[in-house]
Amino acid sequence: MELIIHQPAEREAQRAQANREELAERIGRAIHENGTLQPLPGQGLYLSRRSSPLERVHSVVEPSVAVIAQGSKEVLVGESRYRYDSSRYLLTTLELPRVSQILEASPERPYLSLRLELPPTLVSAVMMEAGHASLRDHAEVRAIDVSPLHGDLLDAFVRLVRLLDSPTEAQVLLPLITREIVYRLLMGEQGARLRHLAMEGGYTPHIATAVRRLRQGFDQPLSIELLARELGMSVSSLQHQFKAVTAMSPLQFQKRLRLQEARRLMLSEDLDAASAAYRVGYQDASHFNREYKSLFGVPPMRDVQRLREATGASVG
Template structure:
């Protein structure tokens, strides 16, 4: 019996390794230079040949799978590292910090991100016998879990569609539903069910996140927002931080600073103008908070980012 179990374990390990190697080959063939592409609706591929500095962005509800290398997400005080053996699941739009940790020209970082549609998740839940909850669970909206054989195999089949553009419109929705089902049956099931509650717009936290994203440049009155959501101030703070790992004020500040950075880089605004556009009235206060998040003052940060964007031959 022990010999049979050992042999079965060896076979499963070989199958998993074959799937991982195929995932590397298919993503590497689909994106041959550093950057990102979206070859299919909702499917994003990434390639980086060197480790990256921290990238500040808003992560959408999605699943991220690494074929080669490793990456880390920072949310509040929590760190979420994932690699070819682990995937990351996010169920709410969150201002986060991402950093590619392992990458080289010989073994570039290769990954995919699959956007999650709350409607599809709700449909699969109902077919699987899960009734949507009217009250969102107090679970963190992002986490990392082990990538098991069935989920890895479905992910590989998803990338095979890159070679079958005629079949992709038919098979892509089916494979996406299977992937969602695998999540629901796994250790991230409760977190994924969380997405359906937030996606319906009936969740107080979902409404708060959406309000903050739309009105981040306006002054935040936590007491008024909590009252509009039918929650106490303490209850709102507790539930919001349980889901997003940030307080409402921290969430708003992240959105403001990331948008200010984008404005300075994309529209060539000076720090004072960008600060005013995102809701800051005091340029000194903006500079202090900007340096606290990004590590350097706005002007130095822009200089560094623009230098990094120049072709190597021009340096």
């Protein structure tokens, strides 16, 4: 009897291992060089490859689900850390300033991953088809977390990357498999988190609006009182719910956006630190320098020089 009970579990484990190996093989075949590739433009699918661990990368990512086929990664949002590998997936349901770092990667076993964007309209449509059109749960749900990548969901991702060999089939089948992935996420342990992405009746739309306002006007002075009034919330409620969802206060959120944009301006537009600081809303250059060093570890221009040298070394 014990043997009969263990056989299905063993078969499931073997199936999962075979799927992970196929996922890594197909992603590795699709992206040969270090970097990020969008193999099917307009489909919201991104593949990444790295042959060595990286320093921390600051970014803002669209709502999406990320799966690692090989290697491991850590993501920091506010003071919260999320580590995942080929046995877990990362779900993000709001555009959050975050810091990510690849932990395991080598030329022999490169870091390989995929990220699939999750448009709220698509999530909402799948919810309605699955009979989850209403949600009365107003519990505070953090907008990012990791969960085990179980068999059926992993299998769907494998079938998704198989389509990379046939762009013609991908035009027809990729939207269907994407809907299946959304459905399985909704039915999984992060279903409540994903449902909040699309719902109109919960708190998330207020926070999503606040996030959008902050992203659009991050270079403008922030008035928490005015933002709360526009959203029909009290200041304390806005502060509490915003941090519950994003792991940051609105002010911390704005600061991250400002500093990340200043870094981009210095790198891509060759601005000096004072000019970049002014462009993103800082009136005091010394204040900007202190906050920049606090986030990135070194003063602005030294940081930019280091990044340029690292980029030059990797290109060479």
